[in-house]
Amino acid sequence: MLRVVVKPGKERKVRNFYPNLYRDELEEIPSQAGVAEAVAADGSFLAVGYLDPGSRIPFRAYRFDPGPLDRAFFLARFQRALRKREGMGPSHRLVHGEADGLPGLVVDRFGEVLVLQVRTRGMEALREVWFPALLQAVGPKGVYERSDVEARRQEGLPERVGVVYGEVPEVLAVEEDGLVFPIPLALAQKTGFYLDQRENRRLLEGMVRPGERVLDVFSYVGAFALRAARKGAHALAVDKDLEALSVLDRVALRMGLKVDIRQGEALEVLRGLEGPFHHILLDPPTLVKRPEEIPPMKRHLVDLSREALRLLAPGGYLWLSTCSYHLKAEDLLEVVRRAAADRGMRLRVHALTHQPQDHPWSLHVPESLYLKTVILQEDAL
Numbered sequence: 001m002l003r004v005v006v007k008p009g010k011e012r013k014v015r016n017f018y019p020n021l022y023r024d025e026l027e028e029i030p031s032q033a034g035v036a037e038a039v040a041a042d043g044s045f046l047a048v049g050y051l052d053p054g055s056r057i058p059f060r061a062y063r064f065d066p067g068p069l070d071r072a073f074f075l076a077r078f079q080r081a082l083r084k085r086e087g088m089g090p091s092h093r094l095v096h097g098e099a100d101g102l103p104g105l106v107v108d109r110f111g112e113v114l115v116l117q118v119r120t121r122g123m124e125a126l127r128e129v130w131f132p133a134l135l136q137a138v139g140p141k142g143v144y145e146r147s148d149v150e151a152r153r154q155e156g157l158p159e160r161v162g163v164v165y166g167e168v169p170e171v172l173a174v175e176e177d178g179l180v181f182p183i184p185l186a187l188a189q190k191t192g193f194y195l196d197q198r199e200n201r202r203l204l205e206g207m208v209r210p211g212e213r214v215l216d217v218f219s220y221v222g223a224f225a226l227r228a229a230r231k232g233a234h235a236l237a238v239d240k241d242l243e244a245l246s247v248l249d250r251v252a253l254r255m256g257l258k259v260d261i262r263q264g265e266a267l268e269v270l271r272g273l274e275g276p277f278h279h280i281l282l283d284p285p286t287l288v289k290r291p292e293e294i295p296p297m298k299r300h301l302v303d304l305s306r307e308a309l310r311l312l313a314p315g316g317y318l319w320l321s322t323c324s325y326h327l328k329a330e331d332l333l334e335v336v337r338r339a340a341a342d343r344g345m346r347l348r349v350h351a352l353t354h355q356p357q358d359h360p361w362s363l364h365v366p367e368s369l370y371l372k373t374v375i376l377q378e379d380a381l
Contacts, residue, residue, distance in 0.1 A: 002036035002051050011040040014047050017364040019061040019098050029053050035069050050122030060103040074130040077101055078137035085358050092358040093195055099360040099368035110174050112141040115192050119151040142166035144185050181221050187243045196355045196371050201227050208233045212278035217266050222248030224281050229257040236260040238269045276313030283321040305339035312378050321373040329372045348379040
């Protein structure tokens, strides 16, 4: 096993279960990649992980006790993940990277089909060890891989997309609270469905009243809009992905629900709409991958929020989400405060929500908290 020495003072983060060690936190880095043991400057044990000299994060810890990264280790990790998700229904996130002690791996479960992403060279190098353990733990009918994300390209890894085990239907039926979405996996975004907004969708359905108008911007397959329509609201879904909107159309037809659809860029469509809407949802894709991208993204969110507030009914609710770790809840509040100032509107914070329990937020890994949603209500005196 390879060995890396952590610089004095930097060992504290590892002892507090933070898995990532950066180049400037390590003494001389071995030139070869592989499973490695990290030790403090005094030689005391810290962690076992994967060393990749070419990565921006050269060492990622998998375990904080001595031992191998073998099939038995990964099987125990997957079995633990399964136990944590008991009772969560047929569709949920089974593995959430570092928060589940599996850096660089994401696995979503849709009934008897798994959809996975491998994001790091370490997890890619260990594939022949952990993949059989995953099959043993879950026993799926099929596994589909969507390893085509930016994080993988940053690691210098080629894209991998397609069936990697068993049988996977071309169109995946994703069920959520009585709604069934036919998702064409080859064209899907992320791993096929935005499972992390489940609790917000339930919250919206509980708040919407018959006859209200609901605007679902960046709707993807319209999971928010369809829930609103099921409550008797007049729903309008906006997205630039025509394939996703066609899935929405098919679900609405099958369920006997009416959802209006508008295809196009969000800001342009918003500028052409007339209100009022009682609920407006803004859930843009991850556009902030690095801290330096925060200012332009915040300006874009101000523009979106300003147009949304123009369309908001008296007493109506604006929902603004970000799925970027780098954008904090405080950033979202600042964005809407600036937009409200431009519109001369008074708002109150109704709620602040985060990702659901199947996307665990580890106290020791701040990056594992990524989804934030602020819900604000028009509050004129």
